[in-house]
Amino acid sequence: MDDTLEEFRKYREKMNEKILASGNLHIQRFFNLDTRAYEQGVLPTKTKELLGLVASMVLRCDDCITYHVARCVEEGVTDPEFFEAFNVALVVGGSITIPHLRRAVERLEKCRQTRCTR
Amino acid sequence: MDDTLEEFRKYREKMNEKILASGNLHIQRFFNLDTRAYEQGVLPTKTKELLGLVASMVLRCDDCITYHVARCVEEGVTDPEFFEAFNVALVVGGSITIPHLRRAVERLEKCRQTRCTR
Amino acid sequence: MDDTLEEFRKYREKMNEKILASGNLHIQRFFNLDTRAYEQGVLPTKTKELLGLVASMVLRCDDCITYHVARCVEEGVTDPEFFEAFNVALVVGGSITIPHLRRAVERLEKCRQTRCTR
Amino acid sequence: MDDTLEEFRKYREKMNEKILASGNLHIQRFFNLDTRAYEQGVLPTKTKELLGLVASMVLRCDDCITYHVARCVEEGVTDPEFFEAFNVALVVGGSITIPHLRRAVERLEKCRQTRCTR
Amino acid sequence: MDDTLEEFRKYREKMNEKILASGNLHIQRFFNLDTRAYEQGVLPTKTKELLGLVASMVLRCDDCITYHVARCVEEGVTDPEFFEAFNVALVVGGSITIPHLRRAVERLEKCRQTRCTR
Amino acid sequence: MDDTLEEFRKYREKMNEKILASGNLHIQRFFNLDTRAYEQGVLPTKTKELLGLVASMVLRCDDCITYHVARCVEEGVTDPEFFEAFNVALVVGGSITIPHLRRAVERLEKCRQTRCTR
Numbered sequence: 001m002d003d004t005l006e007e008f009r010k011y012r013e014k015m016n017e018k019i020l021a022s023g024n025l026h027i028q029r030f031f032n033l034d035t036r037a038y039e040q041g042v043l044p045t046k047t048k049e050l051l052g053l054v055a056s057m058v059l060r061c062d063d064c065i066t067y068h069v070a071r072c073v074e075e076g077v078t079d080p081e082f083f084e085a086f087n088v089a090l091v092v093g094g095s096i097t098i099p100h101l102r103r104a105v106e107r108l109e110k111c112r113q114t115r116c117t118r
Numbered sequence: 119m120d121d122t123l124e125e126f127r128k129y130r131e132k133m134n135e136k137i138l139a140s141g142n143l144h145i146q147r148f149f150n151l152d153t154r155a156y157e158q159g160v161l162p163t164k165t166k167e168l169l170g171l172v173a174s175m176v177l178r179c180d181d182c183i184t185y186h187v188a189r190c191v192e193e194g195v196t197d198p199e200f201f202e203a204f205n206v207a208l209v210v211g212g213s214i215t216i217p218h219l220r221r222a223v224e225r226l227e228k229c230r231q232t233r234c235t236r
Numbered sequence: 237m238d239d240t241l242e243e244f245r246k247y248r249e250k251m252n253e254k255i256l257a258s259g260n261l262h263i264q265r266f267f268n269l270d271t272r273a274y275e276q277g278v279l280p281t282k283t284k285e286l287l288g289l290v291a292s293m294v295l296r297c298d299d300c301i302t303y304h305v306a307r308c309v310e311e312g313v314t315d316p317e318f319f320e321a322f323n324v325a326l327v328v329g330g331s332i333t334i335p336h337l338r339r340a341v342e343r344l345e346k347c348r349q350t351r352c353t354r
Numbered sequence: 355m356d357d358t359l360e361e362f363r364k365y366r367e368k369m370n371e372k373i374l375a376s377g378n379l380h381i382q383r384f385f386n387l388d389t390r391a392y393e394q395g396v397l398p399t400k401t402k403e404l405l406g407l408v409a410s411m412v413l414r415c416d417d418c419i420t421y422h423v424a425r426c427v428e429e430g431v432t433d434p435e436f437f438e439a440f441n442v443a444l445v446v447g448g449s450i451t452i453p454h455l456r457r458a459v460e461r462l463e464k465c466r467q468t469r470c471t472r
Numbered sequence: 473m474d475d476t477l478e479e480f481r482k483y484r485e486k487m488n489e490k491i492l493a494s495g496n497l498h499i500q501r502f503f504n505l506d507t508r509a510y511e512q513g514v515l516p517t518k519t520k521e522l523l524g525l526v527a528s529m530v531l532r533c534d535d536c537i538t539y540h541v542a543r544c545v546e547e548g549v550t551d552p553e554f555f556e557a558f559n560v561a562l563v564v565g566g567s568i569t570i571p572h573l574r575r576a577v578e579r580l581e582k583c584r585q586t587r588c589t590r
Numbered sequence: 591m592d593d594t595l596e597e598f599r600k601y602r603e604k605m606n607e608k609i610l611a612s613g614n615l616h617i618q619r620f621f622n623l624d625t626r627a628y629e630q631g632v633l634p635t636k637t638k639e640l641l642g643l644v645a646s647m648v649l650r651c652d653d654c655i656t657y658h659v660a661r662c663v664e665e666g667v668t669d670p671e672f673f674e675a676f677n678v679a680l681v682v683g684g685s686i687t688i689p690h691l692r693r694a695v696e697r698l699e700k701c702r703q704t705r706c707t708r
Binding site: 269270273274277278279283284286287288290291292294295300314316317320321323324325327328329 | 505506509510513514515519520522523524526527528530531536550552553556557559560561563564565
């Protein structure tokens with residue numbers, strides 16, 4: 001796996017553990033709701049991950065984008081599908097999203113080259 | 119059609135015409151790109167409208183939500199599908215989106231009761 | 237109670253019921269987490285409601301501001317305390333928050349004149 | 355003057371007076387800084403009001419937009435100049451700004467038809 | 473002191489000096505208002521710093537979070553108090569704040585291990 | 591040219607090429623509209639670049655700020671003009687923009703020391 005993505009994954013995991021170990025029950029429940037929001041329901045996980053990706057792009061959160069790009073790759077999203085979703089985010093969110101689009105494309109490329117998991 | 123939705127549709131149409139009549143070519147092109155972003159491509163229109171809906175909810179734009187709710191209804195999105203998409207927006211965007219969720223649900227209900235078009 | 241606040245309270249209640257009746261378990265749980273975030277813990281409710289108020293102001297959500305102003309009044313927040321909290325929101329969030337500050341002050345005044353509850 | 359604009363102006367004035375009468379010195383100073391940011395300096399007031407207008411559009415604050423549209427009209431901004439500024443806001447901020455663009459154009463039109471002052 | 477926090481503090485100080493040396497009087501006054509917003513008033517500094525922290529989290533500004541975490545530590549905020557404030561920010565701002573929560577917790581930990589000052 | 595700015599320019603160019611090579615026609619058109627929004631029209635390019643700079647600051651996008659600072663330098667914006675524009679962004683956007691202001695001033699300084707181009 002690409003070093004940057006691997007580093008991100010490890011940091012994410014380590015800090016999530018610390019947060020969940022804090023003993024704040026409400027935060028634990030929020031994290032659980034966050035995970036479950038993308039589970040298969042009447043909408044397929046692939047669609048939900050695309051929703052998460054576009055929401056992350058218009059809100060301009062690089063870490064969230066990295067996470068959802070990796071998950072979308074796992075769900076079999078193709079490059080043309082990625083770019084159509086990116087285009088929706090770009091039109092809705094404007095040119096202010098372009099720096100995030102650049103990094104999203106870079107991460108997607110790294111995910112394609114290596115096996116990227118969460 | 120419900121009066122509020124009909125009023126919104128008319129205002130939207132009237133002002134869009136004025137904007138396009140302003141003679142600013144770039145704004146005309148932007149409006150064209152906006153329309154085309156949701157057209158059938160490798161991703162179906164239904165998925166793209168859901169992307170537009172969730173993006174509008176996390177960015178908290180009531181008019182945009184109204185528009186995409188109506189479009190999603192036209193594309194055959196069911197109530198359980200709507201609520202799963204709403205849930206993604208709620209988890210990503212937080213409780214600050216709840217007032218917009220209330221209005222989205224009200225508009226969805228009106229769309230179901232009457233024939234709502236753009 | 238002032239008509240505007242009463243109307244807001246009724247609409248809020250009616251729509252929340254519809255949302256919770258939708259059968260989406262995750263949304264129900266989110267609403268529960270939202271309510272519980274402001275309960276007395278190691279931080280008093282009054283402090284938490286002030287946190288909610290300032291967060292709502294910098295994110296510029298009028299309905300959320302109305303809700304937290306009413307809750308802060310219930311928790312005994314005085315006018316000078318309100319204005320110090322408003323000032324933090326104003327400095328952090330900038331002049332773009334001023335229209336929301338105006339409406340916050342109007343609602344606070346109405347809450348003081350009448351008995352305002354959620 | 356158009357009723358909507360006149361109503362906005364009166365509400366704005368009335369609430370600003372209440373805020374300034376609250377005795378919070380810091381808020382008074384912030385309001386002063388806000389006013390002075392648009393005064394003639396090395397950049398002309400017209401340019402600064404355009405900066406305020408575009409900032410208000412990308413942050414999507416209707417009241418702020420109304421205020422700066424009226425101020426820009428006073429500073430002699432022409433319609434083609436308005437639309438070029440609107441286009442920058444639209445491209446930077448994306449389609450989510452379109453509902454605000456509609457209302458901006460409506461208010462501009464009203465300002466042109468009547469004498470609109472702050 | 474931890475290197476990252478020390479580096480942040482030095483960069484912050486150096487650039488603030490340059491900004492204040494620019495000769496723009498209004499910016500100097502804004503910086504002054506910013507500092508004074510957190511001073512003891514009818515609300516204690518501890519509460520105001522928690523307001524600043526939560527506002528910074530929902531607006532997702534890492535540098536602002538780092539600053540207010542350090543200030544809250546100085547004001548004697550305990551870990552359970554931090555996590556209750558983090559939870560308010562998380563619920564209001566949604567999962568998009570989680571990457572900032574991770575970094576906030578990391579910085580809090582570093583502040584606890586070393587003496588962290590502004 | 592300063593290494594950081596040069597690195598930014600190269601990364602920006604490389605990724606833009608990849609994005610444009612993706613074959614998504616709508617994204618290509620959006621990039622074209624983005625470029626053209628700042629071209630000389632009834633408003634001079636210098637004014638438009640200042641609009642882009644202030645919009646980028648209130649939306650808090652460092653890469654966008656870097657780009658527009660460099661463009662404004664090319665258009666002959668003086669330091670006092672920069673600081674008046676920064677002040678508008680600071681007042682509108684609040685203290686949350688200060689970390690971005692620091693980096694903007696650092697980049698401006700680097701642009702002045704070296705020849706900085708896009």
